[in-house]
Amino acid sequence: MLIGIDVGGTTTDAVVVDGNAVVKTAYVPTDHDNLLNCMLMALDELVRGIDTKKIERVVLSTTLITNMIAEGKTDPVALVLIPGPGTNPKDYALGESIVLDGAIDFRGKEIDALREPQIKEAASKIRAQGKSRVAVVGKFCQRNHSHELKAGEILASALPGSRIELGHRVSGQLNFPRRAATTLLTAATKDRYAQFAADMARALKERRISAPVYILKADGGTLPLDKSVEMPVETIFSGPAASIMGVMALTEPSQTSVVVDIGGTTTDLALILSGKPLLSAKGARVGSLLTHVRAFAVKSVAIGGDSAVTVNGGSLAVGPHRDGSPLCMGGRGPTPTDALRVLGMSKIGDAVLAERAMQMVADMLGCNSKQAAQKVVDAVVDKIVLEVNEMFQEWEQEPAYRIWEIMSKEAISAQNVVGVGGGAPPLVPLVAARLGATAVVPKYAPVANAIGAAVARPTLTLNLHIDTEKGEYNVAEEGISGRVTDRKMTPDDAERMARRLLAERAARLGISEYASEAEVTYSEVFNMIRGWSTAGRLLDVRMEIPAGLLASWGRC
């Protein structure tokens, strides 16, 4: 038996899955001030009458980190940058930072040395600010860790008891400001997250649940709770990830689907292309910060069942704001929920009040209430269709750097429109019809998120960089570097090496059994020509265990 718990905006849902059957569901209202408690309440309700020994796995999808950052309840962090030549650090929207001398270039060569006295000065400054958490991030330090290690060491000895976070351990990908932001957020959330993880582990032990506990990440993958404390930021936006994994679990494999999650004030859109959820091309945006966190491409549109319907100068607008509940549910003004009630497309709310709401709109538009309701529904569908088309277009317009990428990218369209969330059932067929796709509202749509969490498998990424002229390789996230002797290493050799290193990383993270699922998602090789002969090769391989479902889950 598998357990999935998803903390949503209004309710926290939990589900028990056995084989490919949903055995039991439970709901509790979300208590944003005590997420741990509300997850445990949902769990307690769920396992009542169930033999906890039969539980094989528990997966949590929580808004803990999202809320922590949104509410500013994070720990203060001193950001120390080693930017080297290039952009003026002030042009990065990273907030206050301390800038050190020293520089590494794109090949991982030291251009300028660190200055120790300057680092010690930085330490006194941090001490004076009373900060005990420090993020140290250098440009190109993923290609040569020495500056971050050295600066980190000096800061650690000058600031006893402080927690130092190094950029290269957070991401091996290019993009220094994103690495700095991700490192900053990691340092700011790590302690509180670790506290949560410990409390959760203790609570489960008290309940005699000994099954392994996982946390869901923004890329739809799971990670053991105890290992996730190294990378708390990756658990952000797990809600949309859970819902996409849920849709994967509840629909036919290998198809192209639009996931439409229609809520009260927002509609979340996501794409599953030929059975693979679309990841955003770059990392997630967290508040004002751009990060390296891999996340599904989710577009939030400010329209939903509770959006305010207004008429201005004869033209109808739905949203983007909310003005209380729908009138049919005791609110003040007309909403799409009222319109759906009037058209008989839903049974939610009071029919008389809904009629009154639409009559208000009709009076301003000079038509009858049914026509007004139709117009409101059309406006919502128009908006969603527009945004879906834009999403496909954006995907097609993603920059490409090779001829084959440009030549092989074909326009695609949706086969299915899959609805989840409360507002989905009446609206999804209308959206699907406009897109020429099939409408799917799965039977378990209301608990799709919890199911997604329950059956999601682990994901893992590894970036291997090899420079055969220098005779070096490194895996930044692992802090590993070493020697290579073969100057003529081929991409196949590099991929074999990546696979081995990924297996080791998977073992360390306790997800060994999925290492064989890893795929090469990026591989490049460049001959370095100096003069007229080959001096060496640069190879980069990214290997990933992609988002997917547990083998035990036979799709419904």
Added chain:
Amino acid sequence: MSSKNKSGKTGLIFFPAFDWAISPTHPEREERLLYTRDQIFEEGLMDLPSIEEYKPRLAEKKDIARVHFCVPDVESQVTEAHLIAAGSTLTLADALEKGEIRNGFALVRPPGHHSMRVVHGNRGFCNINNMAIMVEYLRTKYGHKKIAVIDTDVHHGDGTQEIFWHDPDVLCISFHQDGHTLYPGSGFVNEMGGPQALARTLNIPLPPGTTDEGIHYVLDNLIMPVLDEFKPDLILNSAGQDNHYTDPLANMRVSANGYARLNEKLAPDLCVLEGGYAVETALPYVNTGIIQAMAGLDYSHVREPDFVPGRFVQSEEMKREIAHTVSQVQKIWEQRDDLVEEALEGLGDFYRRKRRVFYDTDMINENQEEVVRLCPDCAGYMTINTSAQRGYGILNSAFCVTIPRGACSSCRDDAKEEYAEHLDDRRIGYVLMQDKDKDKFKFYNNMTRTEKGY
């Protein structure tokens, strides 16, 4: 209209063609923009709110035919990489015209500025002229009249010069290392354009070793004042980066900061990458600096690892030489109207010239005879009789006719007659016609007696 007065984003297309090379060890190879990619991606430039990244598109064959007489046809002279590099410039041109961006930089390869009007193969690493293709696209689609192309590559922009040689509405200014010392061996002060367009081609040959100071002297004392007087609709930069002090194929002493400052001053509406082959020591820094300058960001933190300000100093003699060249070109510019008048007085109804063109990359020798009608009512139609031999191999020949924009009816009729007369003439391989007014382009194969058009 200069971008100085506009607001908005800087459009960027980065197309490094990581799967295309002239040959594995050629300077124009896959690795060329690799470290530039590393640097600009690591800088996070694409994430900055002042920069918008665009996806390249393929240029259409018609976009190529609008500029080039490709012999025998467009398909046989271009690969997908060329179409994408050229198409990238058009994507940015559209974005600029739609007002989505205030300026743009097509950071693309392969380059183009050595490609001339007639194309038999690759010369100077170029098959088709991305810049000229963008200029003609901007004029045809958006009706721009006056355009200035500033070629800041270390090599003379001989292809672009040749394409706009007779066109008084396209001002071509190229500064470069003296042709006595560097490929393509041209670009001297006395190359000033055809009789109707004299002084609308300006060449500033500079001595080897010219520094930031030297090129900024040329900008301040010549290029900027000339642009003020010419008042172009658009300023375009053929942005080669091989004036850099580490370039392996040239001998100048310009720094990344010098290049960035150049772009800040020139404030081009659109930039197109040309050459630059110091793949590790120059390109990552120069490109970062140019992007920052165009986006109005601080570029003072861009510095090559081995650069110290004041590292390169020009000798007094070099300064005098540059000042002398600049004053010569200033005079040519000031006398432009008189030069045209005088030249036309001494000529009859037609202007003829014979030229030889060498394609270094493909080892092709081409002979051309060009004839332009000096028409009082329009720019005059033009014909080019070309034959080219690759090594000791086959001889390709073509007769090319251009009907200019705004052609008078007599030029139009005569041009069509010239085309018709050469059809099925077995001494000539192909007959090509550009009708720039109607934006129609024809290719006729005299051997197979088949015509196709774009």
